[in-house]
Amino acid sequence: MNAAAIPQQKPKLFSLPTLDAIGAWLLAIVWVSPLVFAVWAAFHTPDGALSFKLNAPLTLENFRVAWDSAPWPRYFLNTTLLVTVILIGQLTLCTLAGFAFARFQFPGRDVIFILVLLQLFILPEVLIVENYVMISRLGLFDTIFGIGVPYMASAFGIFLLRQAFKSVPQELEEAARVEGCGWFGVLWRVYIPAARPTYLAYALVSVATHWNNFLWPLIVTNSTSTRPLTVGLSLFGATESGVNIAVVSAATLMVIAPLFVGFILFQRQFIQAFLRAGIR
Amino acid sequence: MSNASVDLERRRIALYGWMLLAPALILLITFAFLPAFETIWASLYSKGTIRRPSQFVGFENYLTLFSDPAFKKVVINNLIYAGITIPVSVAIALGMALWANAQIVGRGFVRAAYFTPTMLPMIAAANLWLFFYTPDLGVIDRITALFGLPSVNWLGQQETALYSVIGVTIWKEAGFYMIFYLAALQTISPELREAATVEGAGRWTYTRRVVLPLLAPTTMFVLVNAVINSVKLIDHLFILTKGGPDNASKLVLYWVWEMAFAYFDMPAAATMTTLILVVLGVVAAIQFVVLERRVHYR
Numbered sequence: 001m002n003a004a005a006i007p008q009q010k011p012k013l014f015s016l017p018t019l020d021a022i023g024a025w026l027l028a029i030v031w032v033s034p035l036v037f038a039v040w041a042a043f044h045t046p047d048g049a050l051s052f053k054l055n056a057p058l059t060l061e062n063f064r065v066a067w068d069s070a071p072w073p074r075y076f077l078n079t080t081l082l083v084t085v086i087l088i089g090q091l092t093l094c095t096l097a098g099f100a101f102a103r104f105q106f107p108g109r110d111v112i113f114i115l116v117l118l119q120l121f122i123l124p125e126v127l128i129v130e131n132y133v134m135i136s137r138l139g140l141f142d143t144i145f146g147i148g149v150p151y152m153a154s155a156f157g158i159f160l161l162r163q164a165f166k167s168v169p170q171e172l173e174e175a176a177r178v179e180g181c182g183w184f185g186v187l188w189r190v191y192i193p194a195a196r197p198t199y200l201a202y203a204l205v206s207v208a209t210h211w212n213n214f215l216w217p218l219i220v221t222n223s224t225s226t227r228p229l230t231v232g233l234s235l236f237g238a239t240e241s242g243v244n245i246a247v248v249s250a251a252t253l254m255v256i257a258p259l260f261v262g263f264i265l266f267q268r269q270f271i272q273a274f275l276r277a278g279i280r
Numbered sequence: 281m282s283n284a285s286v287d288l289e290r291r292r293i294a295l296y297g298w299m300l301l302a303p304a305l306i307l308l309i310t311f312a313f314l315p316a317f318e319t320i321w322a323s324l325y326s327k328g329t330i331r332r333p334s335q336f337v338g339f340e341n342y343l344t345l346f347s348d349p350a351f352k353k354v355v356i357n358n359l360i361y362a363g364i365t366i367p368v369s370v371a372i373a374l375g376m377a378l379w380a381n382a383q384i385v386g387r388g389f390v391r392a393a394y395f396t397p398t399m400l401p402m403i404a405a406a407n408l409w410l411f412f413y414t415p416d417l418g419v420i421d422r423i424t425a426l427f428g429l430p431s432v433n434w435l436g437q438q439e440t441a442l443y444s445v446i447g448v449t450i451w452k453e454a455g456f457y458m459i460f461y462l463a464a465l466q467t468i469s470p471e472l473r474e475a476a477t478v479e480g481a482g483r484w485t486y487t488r489r490v491v492l493p494l495l496a497p498t499t500m501f502v503l504v505n506a507v508i509n510s511v512k513l514i515d516h517l518f519i520l521t522k523g524g525p526d527n528a529s530k531l532v533l534y535w536v537w538e539m540a541f542a543y544f545d546m547p548a549a550a551t552m553t554t555l556i557l558v559v560l561g562v563v564a565a566i567q568f569v570v571l572e573r574r575v576h577y578r
Contacts, residue, residue, distance in 0.1 A: 024379035025386065027372075028393035031451070034408040035396060037419055041411060097304035104297030105290075112301065115308075121564040122312045125512040126533065126556050129540040129549045130315030130322070153307035183296060212401035214515040215533075219541065230403045234518055245411055252407040256400050263399045267392055270399075274456075275463040 041249040062250035066236075069247075071224050072254065075232040081144050082217070082228050083210045089152030090206055091199065097153070098161030099187055103173075113162075119155035125215055132219050142222045151210065160202055164195035204266075204273035211259050229255045316557060322550035334547070341551040350527055350535075351552075357442055358532045362510035365449045370502055372454040374495070377461030378487070391462075394455040402452060402515035409448045410435075410519065441521050441529040448516050453509060457502045464498040465491070504567050511556060532556060 042063065048056030101113055124131060131150055132141075140146030168191055176190045192199075214230040221227045227235075233255050236248070263270050323341055328334030345351050380391045397405060412419045413434040421431045434444045468491065476486040514534045517523055523530030523538065530538075532552060540549035 020379060020382050021384040021386075024382070024384055024390045027376065027379070028390045031455070032393045032396060033419075034405070034412060034451070035400075037411055038408045093304040093307065096300040100297045100300035104293055104300070106294035106297040109297065112305070115313075116304075118564060119308055119312045121508070121560040122316050122557065123508065123512055123560070124311065126536075126553060126560065127312070127315040127319065128537065129546065129553060130318045131311055132540075133318075134310065134315055149307065150311035153304040153311070155308075158304060208399060212399075212404075214401060214403050214518075215537070218518075219537075230401045230515075233401075233407070234403050245414065245417075248407050249411065252404045256404050259399055263396075264392075267388075271391070271395060271459060274398075274459045 038249040038252060041246045042253050044246060046244040046246045062246045063254065066247050066251040066254065070232055070236050070251070072229075072232070074224055075227060075229045076258075078144065078226055079211060079228040079230075082147055083207045085144055086148040086151050086210050087203055087206050089148060090154050090157050091203070093153050094157030094161050094202075095187070095192065097158045098165055099191060101158065101162040102165035103191075116155050116158055119153075124150045128216060128219055131216075135220055141220055142226050144226055146220050147217050147226070147228070148210075150216070154206075157202055157206070160198055161195060164198040165191050168194045200269070201273035201275075204270055208259060208270075319550045319553045319557065322547060323554045325547060327545060327547045341547050345548065345551050350530075353527045354530050354532055354535045357527075357530055358510070360442060361446055361449070361531055362507065364443075364446050365453065365510055366503065366506040369450045369453040370457055370499070370506060372450065373457035373502065374461055376454060376458040377465055378491075380458065380462055381465045394458050396455065397452045398456040398459075400452070402513065403519060405448060405452050406516035406519035409444075409451075409516075413444055413520070435521050435529075436525060438525055438528040441525060445516060445520055445529050448520065449509075449513060452513075452516075453506070457506065460498050460502055461495060464495050468494055500567075500570060504563060507563050508560065511560065 043058050043060070044056050045059055045061070048059075097116070101109065101116075135141055135146045135150075138146075140149065172190050172194070173186050176186050181189060212230060213228075214234065217228045218231050218234070221231060233251060236251050324336060324338060325334045326332075326337045326340070376394045380387065380394060384390065400408075410418075415421060415433040415436070416431045418434075420434065425431070432440060434440045472490055473486060476490055481489070511533060514531050514537075517529065517531065517534050521529040523534050533556070536549045536552050536556070539545045539552065
């Protein structure tokens with residue numbers, strides 16, 4: 001019976017996926033088309049961009065115009081600093097908290113853990129008004145640290161690291177203790193190395209998230225010296241009258257380029273990272 | 281070991297535990313719990329002016345809000361926005377995952393194409409879509425013109441503005457949710473498929489009876505994320521419509537932003553924020569109850 005079933009399966013596997021492939025490809029083409037058109041527009045003159053003539057002359061002029069009309073290097077620097085500050089803060093705080101939740105028994109721990117998980121729903125995005133007041137009160141308005149600090153105690157990061165630490169075999173910890181490690185030594189030498197894939201996944205997700213974040217940075221920044229790329233890009237598009245679609249496309253491509261190139265190069269790792277971060 | 285020293289050891293561990301938690305807890309209190317309580321508190325006070333300081337007004341702000349036609353409009357908009365973006369993007373995500381998991385030519389490209397919008401900032405995505413929605417010259421109008429259809433000001437008229445915004449959100453989100461379905465699909469044992477084939481089950485039956493039930497927990501997780509995103513994803517409004525024309529595409533959180541930072545009406549913003557927190561709290565409660573039945577958080 002088995003032997004009969006398997007050869008039957010063969011042609012089925014072969015004929016059906018072609019239809020699937022067509023559907024999958026059509027959807028994929030629709031999905032990348034906005035990006036493809038932006039690339040098209042960015043490399044053509046404004047007239048050529050909208051004519052859709054395949055032989056329209058190519059130009060880099062849009063990139064030059066876009067680059068000259070806003071302090072992009074500063075925005076790039078700000079975004080880089082911002083994602084770095086956030087990541088360092090998150091890794092430190094979430095490691096300590098995740099370790100406490102995973103390996104310390106103390107009264108009140110489980111209640112606190114539920115409270116931490118609640119933060120997944122009390123989003124920083126929703127509390128923009130009061131957080132703005134809080135940041136101003138603390139004198140952190142219009143500082144990179146001020147943009148980053150509300151995200152540092154990430155419930156998501158704490159949760160992920162707690163899970164990772166929990167899956168570390170207790171024997172490893174005991175072995176390290178026999179060799180004279182204290183709590184910090186155990187954390188540093190045993191748990192952190194064991195959770196390396198989780199750290200990598202979390203770091204990729206964090207950098208991608210905060211590279212792209214917009215609303216909160218818009219609210220707490222007020223000057224070129226702190227504004228991240230996304231806010232810079234929105235201001236750029238806002239001067240609609242003078243700026244044409246080709247230049248906006250060029251600017252948009254410049255902003256997404258670093259993350260995008262990173263994504264293309266490390267595609268597998270990125271998707272794995274999102275997977276790992278998503279599976280609870 | 282004596283009782284006393286066991287007790288001492290336990291206290292020492294508790295102390296260490298709290299010390300490790302302290303930095304994260306302080307930040308969570310400062311930027312999540314305290315602001316949440318302050319929001320609720322602020323929603324019970326009137327707007328202060330130079331002559332009249334703000335005073336306790338109970339639920340008056342809520343009554344004012346409920347009688348405001350703009351509030352009704354914005355809430356209905358957000359319900360339509362959630363009601364369309366959530367099922368459509370989750371359904372597309374599922375389809376994408378099934379395809380991205382199938383043995384097809386160029387699977388790598390297909391996967392990357394689906395996932396690409398996830399990597400873009402919403403602001404950039406909105407810029408890309410401007411090119412599609414521009415009347416006359418935009419891609420959509422060019423295509424519809426081929427069929428002799430008239431030009432449409434997609435973002436500039438009340439009938440289409442919200443749906444144009446919804447289109448961008450679906451495009452942006454589906455690939456993200458696909459990832460979770462893809463992960464779940466890869467954990468399904470191939471033997472199940474063989475068993476189904478032996479039993480004579482067709483592909484559709486196999487998908488409906490075996491795959492979909494196995495994906496139920498993933499669907500739950502994705503749905504919760506989709507609900508949260510339908511509240512917090514408003515970046516594209518800043519580029520595409522600014523909530524207009526005449527509130528036609530305004531969403532709840534954008535309204536909060538506008539009240540607080542354009543009209544400086546803090547009590548109104550706090551009142552609406554409180555309502556959003558209540559909704560998110562209900563979502564959280566549902567998730568905790570559902571997940572409680574499975575051993576998820578162990």
